[in-house]
Amino acid sequence: MIFTVFRTTSLRVRLLLLALVASLPVIIFAVFVVVQMAADRRTRDEDTLLRRTAAAAAAVDRALFGVSRELTTLAVDKDLLEDDLSQAYVEAVSFAAQSSLGESISLLTPDGRILFNTRHPFGSALPLSGDSAGVAEAVRTRALRVSNLFVGSIEARPVVTVDMPVIRHDQVVYVLHMVIEPGRLLDLLRAQGLDEGWSAVLVDRDGITIARTRDPESSIGRKPGAGLLQAIAEGRQGTYETTTREGVPVLAAFQHTQNGQWVVAVGAPLAEFAAQRTRFLMVLLGGAVLILGMAWLLTLRMARRLEQRLADVGALAGRLGAGAPVCPVPTGIRELDAVGQSLARAATLIASREAALTRAGKVAKNALASKAKFFAAANHDLRQPVQSLFLFHATLSSMLSPEHPARRPLEYAERSLQALELLLDGLRDVSRLDAGAVVPVMAPLALDTLLDPLAEEYRLRGAELGVTVRYVPTSLVVRTDRALLERIVRNLLENAIRYTPRGGRVLMGCRRRGGHARLLVADTGIGMPADQLGQIFEEFHQLGNPARDSTLGLGLGLAIVRRSCDLLGHGVSVNSTEGKGSVFTIHLPRNED
Template sequence: MAGLAWRPGDGRRTGKPASCGVSVRLDPGEGDRDVADGEDVAAGGRGIAATMPAPASLRVAVSNRPARTSSSALGVRGRLLLAAVALLLPPLLGGALLLGGAYTRERRVAERHLDETAHMLALAVDQQLGQSQAYLRALIASPALAQGDIVALEAQARAIDLPKGYWFRLAAASDGRVLMNTALPPGTPLSGGQLGPNLRAALETRRSRVGNLFNSTVTNQQAIALHEPVFRNGAPAYILSLVMPSTEFTQLLTDQQLRAGWIGAVVDRSGVIIARTRDPERYVGQKARPEFAEAYAKQSSGRMPGVSLEGMPTIVSFRRTPSQDLVVAIAAPRDELGREAWRGLLLALAGAVALFALAMGLALRLARGITYPVEQLAARAAALGRGALVPTETLGLAEADAVAQVLADASQRLARSSAEQEEKVRAAVAEAESANTALFQAHRMEAVGRLTGGIAHDFNNLLQAVSGCLDMLLRRAPDDRSRDLIRAGMQAVDRGAGLTRQLMAFARRQALRPEPLDVADLMRTMRQLLMHALRADIVLEMVLPQGLWPAMADSAQLELALLNVAVNARDAMPNGGVLRFVAENVHLAPDQTEDALKGQFVRLAVTDTGSGIDPAVLPHVFEPFFTTKEVGKGSGLGLSQVYGFARQSGGTVHLDSVPGVGTTVTLFLPRAAAAPRRPSAPAEARPADRVETRTVLVVEDDATVSATVSASLRERGFTVMQASRADQALALLQDGDTIDILFSDIVMPGGMNGVELAKVARLLRPDLAVLLTTGYAENLPPLEGMRLLPKPYRMDQLLDALDALDALD
């Protein structure tokens, strides 16, 4: 409620002493900026290079403050100024005291007026309640009520000419059961009712009581009720209530015509706003601030500073109504109280300032004729501080002329020094701008990666559902033509899966399988593949030195990255050329790469002799879907896969290009701590007539994927149980049914992911085989020995993975 609560204001004053002595100043052109001793001039941080453009000039300046002399006596100008201040200070202080007293009196008068207004409003609200109580007592005196004839009583109640929105309600004193309600049409069945706190209080105190604000379900508006207990033979018989809309009290406050800017409000016992002059639709029904509620709970009247619900600082005066425990409050803006006194104070202050300025002007005019030579020296010292040349004209005073000559010589020396410093600062600014550009590009690539990773994740689930459906159709195809069409669809799914893998690679959300790799052996194995990807007019060269470290990376993704680089190089050499692969061991320091990598890495540099890349295009080459090729000749995902793979592997990728000369793409992969493992023997082919007896629990929140995978497994003889959430899967595991394999998605709703489900399942069933799957590898928890099948997968891949679980067991 506006004006009915307060919070203490606070203010802070901070200060920093001005720097004296020598400083460095940058002149960017239209304005000056002084940089105090010790401020960072290097690139970055809050230094000059991070906040200023390339400066037009750099000058070394001295303070404009006149140099101290060895004498402690005041000069002529200082003595004249001190005399003027001494003459003006007593009358200024006396006037300030008088104005302060006037302001205090004016404020007290305004506060008394605020209190009187609150008191009068409380009486008006009480009078309004008194009129309502008269309606109740007139109806209580009815013989029909004494005889218990509710029908006759209701007829009399409906005949009373009540204000609009008012209605009677009669309840039994024993249990609060509603006996009459004139807001409803005659004959409407009545139900419900109970003895609330206010009804019980009216019975216990044997006097009328105003209830709290409530939302009436009958009239669909906010209202309050005045309850009057009815006794027969000394015992409580009924409670007769008159319900009044809260708008009646808002209108009552509005009719008082408060001053502009003042806010009036009425609050019930529970601290809820019943009526308000400003924005009643917004604030009626809300709680008053706790500070205000605490204040009127302790005292029946008072005044305090506060802040309105609109955020306006106010002074609040409140009064409790004489006959009921309603609180009426008036809030006035703080700056309005004592405004006239402030106006007089400001006028007097302006006159004092004008008088003081006049006195100072006369004193300065008198001093000028005496201090002219000294001022000229000070002006020339200030010119020296700004970097300007000091004039050599004489001042008519031998000592002043000697000092002027020294200043002129110093200005020449400083001009030469400023040129050198300006060049250093310009270099620092250029370095800072380069660092800011690199940081912006890194943030931009990260944002694009998040977007593409999210799209690829959703697309993987769609591809998985399509792949499962096509697999089921293939098994049911009646002829070769149908099977060829289905296989074409499956090939399209594979191409879509390839695109999503490249998107996930750029976004660094693919499920990598890093392992120690013999890079030289991998590249020799790839030679034939690369030759097929290139043309006959391109010469392929490989430089693979002895003693090359093993790299820690996913072999399949590394092969794809090198192939993507090779294809881009081929397209950049339409007339043929040389494609050269060079591998070597490197030690990186943080300042050697933009990514601040540190440690031992295997560097793979791929260089072509093609057309090169336009410098304007270079910042975008790693962005997904960006390509300079014709429509239909490039997806724009090749280099984005290389970028994502390198960063997710713990390394990075750099691209250098010179138009007309060629391009070099350099991959940095971290050195593996262990030696490469030898390839294992190929797994035996799955028998076509194998009879399955295993039971698989499929846990997948995507209904389409779950249905297609489960149906395919059942066709191959598996017994399949399905669950869409981890808690459902745990319930099935605890039922005691035979379950051989848990096949679960990792990302699921419900608070428990697939990895956590597998850990709990193994505690319940230690012999349970577990296979996990996911189409989204960001923030993947440690699998701790569990196998992972990335989405989208084909059914033969799923069957091979399930068979591999048996081999592992």
């Protein structure tokens, strides 16, 4: 009955009905589970924190016990008891190298004078201990002592020590120092595998931070958070809530170490405990599977019908992608029917546009062929008369004296002929590139062998016009056609010098970019407006030359550059600021052999 009622309803209504039927029992079950488990979650969190704190304190105790055992062994060494300090130094160096926690070992007199330190050659002059009071306490108590944090006198940095008195004939004759750098204790705290966001801190008997996993560099030697100091002073048991120095609310616990009576504290952000609710997901998943099984009979028929309709629409999309005719079939779902009709309209539109593109392509191809034929014919037909004009000009020039009044008009005529010859050369190159008559010969090319001679040539030409041309040598090797690349670079240098006023600069160089090389030609010339950059590679398009002055070029150089780069498969780009200059970049593949 329900499928008859909703036979022509929207896909949204069907999905909402399915989600409601499947999710409502799951939601009810999840609420029930959360309520039942919320009561003991806090207790489990606190137990976890206490276990982690106890484990961290035990790790510190084990490490200090290991150090004390090493010092105890060294304190009864025969060489040390017989005052053979040089041999005792050798033994101490060996112990320090094998110690998992200690950094170095010092031997001190009862008054705090350092006799040797394993990080310095034997016999080196060393200062008094930076913890003379601690040495005196070890002498007085004749027992192992773990110091507070203090600044070592040898290297003037914060350290802690484990002090072991050396007793001979019931007298303390020396005190062994095992020097521990706070960074090693920090590594010990980090090795506890605390969860992300948790932090641990080690505090000495004076309430000074020895090591802290969060912001360790700025924490050493400073007081920890006020909440921890207050908890230590009050001797609290269990966990407590406080705020870290950074202002983060945490649930914390602390424990004293057996060796040294230091304090190890571990804190976990209160916000992190909310993440532990993910533990409920397994329970929720089991309930969801059960509920979904019960709902399966109700949703199976609806899901099958929906799946079939979606498959039909997918088949229509596949026919559209294959270019086949699209004939939508009614599905009974408004949205899917609308998609089918849209696919049919899209197929019709794509077919008409493909036909239009085919026709336009043919027209463009014919126009391009006609243009190439025209350029080739014009170049061929005009070349002979131009050569004759050059011959007549040379003959006439030889017949006139330098002071003849016709000499200046004759010079103007020569410049016009040269401009005409350049135009014919440009038309020839454009027509050959468009006609596919140029076949590149790709080969490895050391760029410096091409660019250095060009730089020297154009350096002289630029000097005549008051333009400085500079080249940065390169060792890059690329794969290209040498002749075509030379023509490209020449055209770029010609343009750069031509449009750079006297006193300006032109720079040519290369940069490495991954598997490519970038060849750059930069100038400080007149630059180009941003809205014109897309047109500068067209034939006869020139900026800053409205009068079509032939001394500023004919507008074919950059068109040849674009066509040559396309033929070689090299990218070409330009960045320019009007009034400041331009940078042309050729992207070349590096030769990997």
